[in-house]
Amino acid sequence: MSTAGGRRRDVLAVLREADEALSIAAIAERLEVHANTVRFHLDALLEAGQVERAVVQPAKPGRPPQLFVATRAMDPAGPRAYRLLAETLVDSVARSGDPVTHASASGKAMGAQLGRPRQAAAQDEPVGQLVELLDELGFAPEAQGARIGLRHCPFLELAQVHPEVVCPVHLGLMQGAMEEWEAPVTVDKLTPFVEPDLCVAHLTGVSS
Structure with missing residues (x-):
């Protein structure tokens, strides 16, 4: 069973490996977890500055899905020496x-x-x-x-x-x-x- 920190790293790893912005559903599918689990960890990653929302133009009428990308920067929550x-x-x-x-x-x-x-x-x-x-x-x-x-x-x-x-x-x-x-x-x-x-x-x- 993955810990909260381990699962959060999994979410971040999926976004870093992706060639495009991903939705909550897409991340959940790749990790085989519930969307609410992904949403919980995304909130923490957004607050830590490790993930950001992608701005996309909707392809069709209606509310577009939220898309996320990994922030291209050194991990501010990484280990220190x-x-x-x-x-x-x-x-x-x-x-x-x-x-x-x-x-x-x-x-x-x-x-x-x-x-x-x-x-x-x-x-x-x-x-x-x-x-x-x-x-x-x-x-x-x-x-x-x-x-x-x-x-x-x-x-x-x-x-x-x-x-x-x-x-x-x-x-x-x-x-x-x-x-x-x-x-x-x-x-x-x-x-x-x-x-x-x-x-x-x-x-x-x-x-x-």
């Missing part, structure tokens, strides 16, 4: 002559970009805005005076292999946001893994 890409890029930076400087600069650029929409709010509460930003990125931050504890690393596996790249990116990200906000507070350093589940960002300029 972002971790492999991240590993490749991190390894490339690690092999450079000065990985810390390169990683820090990249982090600062990203921090400035991410911090820009928060610039107005950050004028009064830069530390609070930084904590919110870090929380959105998955760091599970905990503000503690002149320190921000980070209870989670979104790039843990990469940080364990190449801390000389990933940790400067994180530090640069925080510094870049603060610089974008022209905040009186700066992130002086990041101490990774002071505990198995804790990294600490150290702030300067925080009023007591």
Whole structure:
């Protein structure tokens, strides 16, 4: 018995192999399934952008049948390998002559970009805005005076292999946001893994 995902792939495969647009009845006949089954999967494929309705001129009076074709594009619902890409890029930076400087600069650029929409709010509460930003990125931050504890690393596996790249990116990200906000507070350093589940960002300029 075919699963829903498997049947959906079957419908898409029939359309990709066809030389012309097909009706629901034609697809159902080729797959030997009920038309309602085809209609159900076509709705999902249309929503995912993998299938589109064909525009045809009716050959005779009356309502023409709906015809469908496979979208000629890469499958937007296909598998992803972002971790492999991240590993490749991190390894490339690690092999450079000065990985810390390169990683820090990249982090600062990203921090400035991410911090820009928060610039107005950050004028009064830069530390609070930084904590919110870090929380959105998955760091599970905990503000503690002149320190921000980070209870989670979104790039843990990469940080364990190449801390000389990933940790400067994180530090640069925080510094870049603060610089974008022209905040009186700066992130002086990041101490990774002071505990198995804790990294600490150290702030300067925080009023007591």
